[in-house]
Amino acid sequence: MSSLHRNIFKVFSGTMFSRVLGFVREMLQARFIGAGVEQSAFTMAFLVPNLFRRLFGEGALTAAFLPIFKEEVEQKRWKEAQRLANAVFGIVALVLGVFVLLGFLAIGGVFAFWDVSERISDTLRLILTMLPYALFICGAAYGMGILNALNHWKAAAFTPCLLNIVWIAALCGMAFWPDLPVRSRVFLLGFAILAAGILQLTFVLLRVRATKKADGTGIVLRPSFLGWGDGATKRVVSKTLQGAIGAGAVQICTAIDQLLAQAATPWAAGVIAFADRLMELPLGLFAVSFTTVLLPTLSGAFGRHAIEEARETFMRAFVGLVKILLPAAVGIALLAEDLTRAVYEGHLFDETATVRVSRALLCYAPGILFISFSKILTQWFHAQQDIKRPVQINLAMIFVNLLLNCLSVFLLPEEWRHVGIVGSTVLCAALTGLVLFLMARRDSSFPSFRSAARPLGQTIAAAGAMGIVLVAAAPHLREAVPSFLPKGMLGNFWALGLQIGLGASVYGALLGVFWLIDSIKRRRS
Numbered sequence: 001m002s003s004l005h006r007n008i009f010k011v012f013s014g015t016m017f018s019r020v021l022g023f024v025r026e027m028l029q030a031r032f033i034g035a036g037v038e039q040s041a042f043t044m045a046f047l048v049p050n051l052f053r054r055l056f057g058e059g060a061l062t063a064a065f066l067p068i069f070k071e072e073v074e075q076k077r078w079k080e081a082q083r084l085a086n087a088v089f090g091i092v093a094l095v096l097g098v099f100v101l102l103g104f105l106a107i108g109g110v111f112a113f114w115d116v117s118e119r120i121s122d123t124l125r126l127i128l129t130m131l132p133y134a135l136f137i138c139g140a141a142y143g144m145g146i147l148n149a150l151n152h153w154k155a156a157a158f159t160p161c162l163l164n165i166v167w168i169a170a171l172c173g174m175a176f177w178p179d180l181p182v183r184s185r186v187f188l189l190g191f192a193i194l195a196a197g198i199l200q201l202t203f204v205l206l207r208v209r210a211t212k213k214a215d216g217t218g219i220v221l222r223p224s225f226l227g228w229g230d231g232a233t234k235r236v237v238s239k240t241l242q243g244a245i246g247a248g249a250v251q252i253c254t255a256i257d258q259l260l261a262q263a264a265t266p267w268a269a270g271v272i273a274f275a276d277r278l279m280e281l282p283l284g285l286f287a288v289s290f291t292t293v294l295l296p297t298l299s300g301a302f303g304r305h306a307i308e309e310a311r312e313t314f315m316r317a318f319v320g321l322v323k324i325l326l327p328a329a330v331g332i333a334l335l336a337e338d339l340t341r342a343v344y345e346g347h348l349f350d351e352t353a354t355v356r357v358s359r360a361l362l363c364y365a366p367g368i369l370f371i372s373f374s375k376i377l378t379q380w381f382h383a384q385q386d387i388k389r390p391v392q393i394n395l396a397m398i399f400v401n402l403l404l405n406c407l408s409v410f411l412l413p414e415e416w417r418h419v420g421i422v423g424s425t426v427l428c429a430a431l432t433g434l435v436l437f438l439m440a441r442r443d444s445s446f447p448s449f450r451s452a453a454r455p456l457g458q459t460i461a462a463a464g465a466m467g468i469v470l471v472a473a474a475p476h477l478r479e480a481v482p483s484f485l486p487k488g489m490l491g492n493f494w495a496l497g498l499q500i501g502l503g504a505s506v507y508g509a510l511l512g513v514f515w516l517i518d519s520i521k522r523r524r525s
Contacts, residue, residue: 015157019285021164026277027343028171033185034348035357037119039270040261042186045126046193048103052096052134053141061092062145063382064239067299068232070149074303078216080232085146085219087227088236092142094223096135103131119266122183129190136197143204143221147211149296150219155207156292159200166196182348239387264409264417271353272418275360278339279368282328287372290317291379298383310383311447317376319452325368327463327507333365334470335499338478342492356415360422367426370433377436380446393435401428454518462510466503474499 033039065088072081107124110116116124144156170192174185211218227233261268294317301310332339337358345354378390401424408420440446477498 013154013157015160015285015289018157018160018164019281021161021168022277022284023281023343025164025167025171026274028168030274030344030349030353031347032171032174033182033189035267035270035274035344035353036182036348037266037270038122038182038186039273040267041119041123041126042189043269043273044123044259045130045190048127049130049134049137049193049197052099053137061088061142061236061240063295063378063387064385065142065236066145066149066295067303067383067385068236069146070296070299071303072232073149074300078218082219083224083227083230084232084236086222086224087230087233089139089142089221090223090225091228091233091237092138092223093135096138100131100135104128122186126186126190129187130193133194133197136194136201140197140200140204143201143208146208146219146221147204148292150211152207152211153293156204157289159204162200162203163193163196166192166199239385260405260409261418261421264421265414267353267356268418268421271356272360272422274340274344274353274357275364275422278343278357278361279332279364282325282332283368283371286321286324286328287368287375290321290372291375293317294376294379295383298379302383307445310445314376314380315447315449315452318373319455321372321376322369322456323459323511325372326459327466327503329365329368330463330467331470331500331503332368333362334467334474335496336362336365338474338492338496338499342496345492356418359416359419363419363422363426367422367429370426370429373433374429374436377433377440380440381436384445389439390436393432393439396435397428397432400431401425404428458511458514462507462514465510466507469506470499470503473502477502 029039033042065084069081069084072078072084107128110124111121140159144159147153147156167189170189174180174188180188205221208219208221212220261272294313297313298310301307301313337354340354340358340361344357345351381387381390404424404427405421408424409417412420478495480495480498
């Protein structure tokens, strides 16, 4: 097993635990909160700290900081790496502190000078509750990037689990107060998320401190004003600002999507969020694991001027990702309704919500591939400290996405508007990946995809055969529920498990046959 795959497995193991917890969390959330206006308000409010996290914690900042920090580490310049890490951390803390303060003042001004509806009031109060979480989670995400750069993959991958553990505990606590209004439940979740953010930041700072050794290697992370004028810090800030234009615009576009979803129907934002969580399961498990490892690995290769190593690393990651995510996309598309019913349906989540979420999930399915392809191509550019070109593409896609969303809201029937919004997201992801690929091909360092033609062809054939078998067998497997199982959640999971097991068996068997044929050919040659 290559070092790339070993590191991916380390990230995957921690990420898998987090995603399984997230899966449980969403099942409980569907049953205790439902898919109504309260869930939509919660989704809108949680979007705000997530916007900061993706911008300052995992997005533009990580893309700008990590290659420069990794270069210092590769050259064994630990004092410079320490100074850089602390200086950037100080800037992040100051900027986010100012943003959080401005957020409090802005929302306070809204309540002081405008008479808003109860739904908008609840959303704004939820934002106030969770806004400080942005400061904690961005600090934690920044520390996770440093841990990844220092090859402490497991600690970084475990950090998101803390949020899910606290979240699940809050949802389980609601079982003891069945008469608690749904409106009160979402506010309880807001305070739980705030507490989880404090826990995450504390954990990451302790894990980063543990990397410091007596020989001078490792980092102790603390905000500092020293080093703000250093050349490396200025490069990070400059590239972060470049990336922030694109990443910030993308996040603003996401917020506009949510607002348009609210305009489409009161329940649309919550429904889209539930579908997104199911799509994020394979995307988060595999695409995030691959891209998390890919950026520091490629950055290290480019820092050593090992171009051929960078090419091989990228192609291994690309082929491995397609082999995993293509069958996942096919399976989710074919089993969208069965998956939604098994995971979510029950209590406050009814049959109507199942139909709505499954429609959005069906549309999301191909996006698993398109979004993943865009992510790893973006890492190729970022590893070479090229922030500008991905930003330009993101800016262009914003207008396309906004136009398609507006058409969906104003032209589609009410029950299909949320599907149109999801479809525009998937289409823009496909266009982004295509344009990034065409741009990357102009660089002489970019690898040729000819070597991947055969494994990709085999993967497509195996996934296609799996899809055909599932279409033929699914009606029979849905009825193959033992009489001792109730027809509710357990029965739904049994039928879903049979279908997933059959599909995985067919796909795995065909890939095994292809591998055997290739092995025989290699021996003969």
